[in-house]
Amino acid sequence: MAELVVVGAGLIGTSCALALRASGVTGRIVGVGRSRPNLDAARTRGAIDCGYLFDEPWSSELAGARIVLVAVPMAQNRSVFAALAPALDPRSVVVDAGSTKQDVIVAARATLGVHLPRFVPSHPIAGSERSGAEAASAALYVGRQVIVTPLPETDPAALRLAREFWTACGARVASLDAARHDRIFAAVSHLPHLLAFLLVDEIASRPDSTEYLANAGGGFRDFTRIAASSPEMWRDIALANRDALESEIDVFRQALDALSLSIAHGDGVAIEALLERAANVRRSWGESGVGAIEGVPAI
């Protein structure tokens, strides 16, 4: 009987497995993934005891599993849930790790049936611009926040178990309404990711991009670090959180238009007032919470 079945043995899933191991969990950990070399890497690193490709017969591993972690690219949540549902053990708790929550709840409602009360939507605020089991780290969640967005029908015991799972991984757990979660993360995560991707792509599309990139410095480096993130993952996020993201893009575009006008008018007072407000906020944020943590990047 597995302590943990990780469906999607990428950066996120494998890091959970490594973190559980590091916390002293000795039970069986099973990984399911789409690439044999990646599963082998997860096993070599001691994250999983056994790895299955998706089309191999892994459903028997679900019997008695304590936690089933679904950590696949978000567009695949629905089909993974549908595959899980018939074989899920009535004692297992299912958690996901996606960056948007309304979308995964819709998928779970459509597919999990009687298991729905034991599904705890979760979003670990941790990640990296690198992908795969090789990039995983037992420390990925240490000191990070995991947001859970329980449903009205979520079983309190399942919620408790999911919280214990994330705590064992080293994280702090907070709870939010799913719609509120999606709005907040559209602003503080999804929009900046897209802006970073956009800036890099726009500069790279120039015939003389080499000269531009040769002159880019540390500001560009940090601003665009997240533009090296998984395109598949971020495509799914952009689509899953479309409505909130569109609102955020609109608001940002209006702010950009206003700044552009200040620059065109040579309005140094307005420009400096904006920069001053932002710098003050960013400096005090930087001295607290995630802003003060150096080292492992969290997304």
Add this chain to the structure above:
Amino acid sequence: MAELVVVGAGLIGTSCALALRASGVTGRIVGVGRSRPNLDAARTRGAIDCGYLFDEPWSSELAGARIVLVAVPMAQNRSVFAALAPALDPRSVVVDAGSTKQDVIVAARATLGVHLPRFVPSHPIAGSERSGAEAASAALYVGRQVIVTPLPETDPAALRLAREFWTACGARVASLDAARHDRIFAAVSHLPHLLAFLLVDEIASRPDSTEYLANAGGGFRDFTRIAASSPEMWRDIALANRDALESEIDVFRQALDALSLSIAHGDGVAIEALLERAANVRRSWGESGVGAIEGVPAI
């Protein structure tokens, strides 16, 4: 006779002084600044031998000075040059350290008179979101690039001396046309700085901004690090490089509009293609040059 007169003993100027000291230069280094505590900090750190406020009688220190480094907020370049010109020694080489170059060349042409051939416009691609002599570092320029944008009338011997000065600070020196420089840096530095300031200010302006910021993670942290930079410096850059910046904002806005449309249409193929192009470029850039340097941030 001073080896170096630093007019503006902030992060940039004081770091040059510390770097020269670290390279073994033992000659006199004089600092001129607008705050006594900052000058005292520069002296305590061993960067300067003597510090003057702007309204103190420091012009006698210019006699025989080898290098006069003007490292003041860019809007003050013109008045500093005008103050320098009557007292400049005909052997001294003047360098600046500003992030835009056409603007400082206009100021120099208007004020330096016969000294113009010994002015070498310079832009060290190094900095920090922190300011002042306390934040200065002898290592700030090590491995960084300094762009010089000489004029047609620049004296080759002065150019050589300016290059030696930056090399002694630990930098590599490259040469660019001033207009080309300003266009490139509008794209790879000035625009991302403004986007980072904008995002922070826009989120901070919400009545419930505290909850947004409490949920911001490492992506937000790195994307917005440069939003803690000096508001005065970045106001001056936005105004000095207005034309190039407006072109860049227009181009970026078009790219944002196109992405917004792809999201509205649910066009996952177009979105992923963009993200994939950007991620590939960012990853290979990250493995070379500044992208691969960790540690002291460069702006």
